[in-house]
Amino acid sequence: MEAFEILLNASFWVAAIRIASPLIFATMGELISERAGVLNLGIEGIMTVGAFVGWFTVYAGGGLWFGVCAAALAGAAFGLLHGFLTVPLGLSQHVTGIGITLLATSLTYFSYRLLLPEVTSPPKIEAFAPFAIPVLSDIPLIGPALFAQTPLTYLAFITVGIVAWGLYRTPAGLAVRVVGENPAAVEAQGISVTLIRMAAVATGSALMAIGGAFLTMSAFNSFFFEMINGRGWICIALVVFGSWRPGKALLGAILFAAFDAYQIRLQQVAGDLVPYQVFLMLPYILSILALIAVARRATYPKALMIPYQKGER
Amino acid sequence: MRLEPRETQSAAMTLAYPVGAIATTLVIASILVMLAGASPFNVFWLVLKGAAGSQFALIETLTRATPLIFTGLAVAVAFRARLWNIGAEAQLYIGAVITVVLGTGALPLPSAILIPVLTASVLLGGALVLLGPAFLKIQFGVDEVVTTLLLNFIVLLFVSMLLEGALKDPMGLGWPQSKRVIAEAQLPRLIQGKRLHFGFILALASAMITWFIMKKSTLGYEMRAVGHNPQAAAFAGIPVNRVLIKTALLSGGLASLAGYSEVAGLKGNLTLDLSPGYGYTGIVVAMLAMLNPAGVVAAAIFVAGIFVGADAMSRATNVPSYIAEVMVATALLTMVTAIMLSRYRIKWR
Numbered sequence: 295m296e297a298f299e300i301l302l303n304a305s306f307w308v309a310a311i312r313i314a315s316p317l318i319f320a321t322m323g324e325l326i327s328e329r330a331g332v333l334n335l336g337i338e339g340i341m342t343v344g345a346f347v348g349w350f351t352v353y354a355g356g357g358l359w360f361g362v363c364a365a366a367l368a369g370a371a372f373g374l375l376h377g378f379l380t381v382p383l384g385l386s387q388h389v390t391g392i393g394i395t396l397l398a399t400s401l402t403y404f405s406y407r408l409l410l411p412e413v414t415s416p417p418k419i420e421a422f423a424p425f426a427i428p429v430l431s432d433i434p435l436i437g438p439a440l441f442a443q444t445p446l447t448y449l450a451f452i453t454v455g456i457v458a459w460g461l462y463r464t465p466a467g468l469a470v471r472v473v474g475e476n477p478a479a480v481e482a483q484g485i486s487v488t489l490i491r492m493a494a495v496a497t498g499s500a501l502m503a504i505g506g507a508f509l510t511m512s513a514f515n516s517f518f519f520e521m522i523n524g525r526g527w528i529c530i531a532l533v534v535f536g537s538w539r540p541g542k543a544l545l546g547a548i549l550f551a552a553f554d555a556y557q558i559r560l561q562q563v564a565g566d567l568v569p570y571q572v573f574l575m576l577p578y579i580l581s582i583l584a585l586i587a588v589a590r591r592a593t594y595p596k597a598l599m600i601p602y603q604k605g606e607r
Numbered sequence: 608m609r610l611e612p613r614e615t616q617s618a619a620m621t622l623a624y625p626v627g628a629i630a631t632t633l634v635i636a637s638i639l640v641m642l643a644g645a646s647p648f649n650v651f652w653l654v655l656k657g658a659a660g661s662q663f664a665l666i667e668t669l670t671r672a673t674p675l676i677f678t679g680l681a682v683a684v685a686f687r688a689r690l691w692n693i694g695a696e697a698q699l700y701i702g703a704v705i706t707v708v709l710g711t712g713a714l715p716l717p718s719a720i721l722i723p724v725l726t727a728s729v730l731l732g733g734a735l736v737l738l739g740p741a742f743l744k745i746q747f748g749v750d751e752v753v754t755t756l757l758l759n760f761i762v763l764l765f766v767s768m769l770l771e772g773a774l775k776d777p778m779g780l781g782w783p784q785s786k787r788v789i790a791e792a793q794l795p796r797l798i799q800g801k802r803l804h805f806g807f808i809l810a811l812a813s814a815m816i817t818w819f820i821m822k823k824s825t826l827g828y829e830m831r832a833v834g835h836n837p838q839a840a841a842f843a844g845i846p847v848n849r850v851l852i853k854t855a856l857l858s859g860g861l862a863s864l865a866g867y868s869e870v871a872g873l874k875g876n877l878t879l880d881l882s883p884g885y886g887y888t889g890i891v892v893a894m895l896a897m898l899n900p901a902g903v904v905a906a907a908i909f910v911a912g913i914f915v916g917a918d919a920m921s922r923a924t925n926v927p928s929y930i931a932e933v934m935v936a937t938a939l940l941t942m943v944t945a946i947m948l949s950r951y952r953i954k955w956r
């Protein structure tokens with residue numbers, strides 16, 4: 295009974311949307327990249343970079359939005375590196391992506407130790423505060439969840455709209471989608487496949503970094519090691535689960551986050567009966583199960599993970 | 608710009624590019640070292656001295672290389688067949704769990720029987736961990752990259768649960784750690800009073816056996832064929848799925864031996880910090896070795912040397928020891944680029 299009552303609690307839905315926000319950013323980032331044909335396993339490291347850069351910028355005296363921009367730029371820089379190695383050079387996207395994650399994570403930790411040599415506990419910043427939209431936030435249950443969040447959460451939802459609109463309603467989006475399906479067709483139109491793919495990876499990586507920054511600038515107010523904790527990998531699964539469509543991926547992220555929020559609350563109700571680690575495991579297990587469920591009918595972008603060489607079939 | 612395959616590959620070139628990769632890595636590391644306000648020459652000298660400058664340093668490097676040889680071999684085997692096993696970390700921990708389940712007194716056997724029994728059980732356990740993702744890949748087409756990555760988190764939580772529950776040492780003063788393995792289960796030290804243990808010999812033997820399987824056996828040939836082009840391999844009558852399953856069993860087993868060797872050879876018990884990412888570093892080791900089992904041994908010692916050397920260096924300077932992780936990741940990226948450039952020529956047109 296108690297287990298069900300959790301769902302009727304407004305604070306549960308507030309938490310679910312808060313947990314979903316970084317996933318939404320990063321999932322959209324990975325989605326853009328994969329739609330253009332490039333798997334970006336650098337996601338976990340790029341989120342770490344974003345979390346650190348955003349937080350540190352504010353800690354060093356920058357404004358909050360300036361911090362978000364700095365995080366996005368840092369993410370885009372790693373995206374360009376991943377793009378350069380995998381698109382014109384055509385290196386294995388798996389190996390390069392893992393390499394980017396290792397490099398981005400270790401550079402972040404190196405910088406943290408270098409810039410903050412003396413601290414024992416990570417300093418806190420004045421993070422984004424929730425902003426309640428009048429009237430709408432008074433709707434019972436979903437009002438606080440959807441309309442009394444921090445500006446970054448609103449930005450996450452707006453991003454989904456922009457990505458969906460951009461992919462399906464603009465020439466650039468068309469180019470991105472075709473580059474992921476049939477790059478030769480794009481080249482035949484006189485558009486550079488390399489350029490489109492690089493741009494998609496860089497833009498996607500900027501979004502991943504903002505996803506990371508959400509954790510240190512909105513969900514929490516400081517940076518600590520290993521705080522991404524597999525969220526990047528979850529987003530890779532969410533893209534597959536959402537069959538490479540922004541709307542479905544958004545739904546997947548919210549479902550996942552709701553489950554995560556539920557498991558945290560269930561720990562308090564049933565924590566005596568089951569070890570807490572079982573609850574923490576559930577989101578990862580759920581991701582694998584979701585992948586199995588959709589795997590049969592998943593339609594990958596046809597050129598995903600296939601490097602393109604001009605004039606080669 | 609486009610890439611053209613080189614027709615010939617001179618010996619000088621195959622050597623020049625890896626050297627260039629290491630040089631690039633050192634240049635990037637130098638920049639970071641200078642940012643930290645230290646002199647690169649001094650820092651690299653300290654790293655070298657810390658890694659190989661004394662008997663103690665050398666033994667420490669070889670000890671640190673031991674788990675990396677196992678995980679490097681595991682990754683090399685899997686990647687050769689294009690089975691993207693990013694889950695060596697999980698397999699390592701399962702190997703460690705099996706070691707403490709069976710090795711802390713459950714099997715009262717003499718060393719000569721217990722050690723082979725443990726080795727076999729650990730191999731089997733690790734193999735089964737990777738069998739799951741391999742099965743999902745074959746049966747449902749689920750990407751093994753994601754499943755093996757997520758399994759790392761699931762297994763680590765599982766280990767944490769065991770260390771606070773079933774496997775918790777009652778005499779551990781409340782720390783989440785397992786009981787110590789019994790004397791009969793311990794892998795002997797190679798030199799009296801030093802940390803280097805029999806696991807290193809086991810790692811070298813594993814490398815030799817893996818080399819033999821990869822280069823001399825039918826399975827090795829089939830793995831390479833599947834990795835090169837699964838459609839063509841299937842067309843040539845190679846049972847692709849069966850080869851992938853065998854690859855998974857071999858790879859998972861090798862990675863789990865890392866956990867066994869760390870617990871039974873070095874640490875004596877299982878804690879949550881048994882592996883500082885040996886599974887992930889194994890990917891770097893395998894790539895630096897160009898997926899060659901013999902090269903894995905050299906690459907593992909090289910990478911271990913950087914870690915051990917950087918630890919020693921950071922105690923003497925104000926350069927964070929994370930410089931080692933940065934160097935290793937940079938080496939991975941520069942090396943894969945170098946390998947590509949040695950095979951292809953860039954045409955700027």
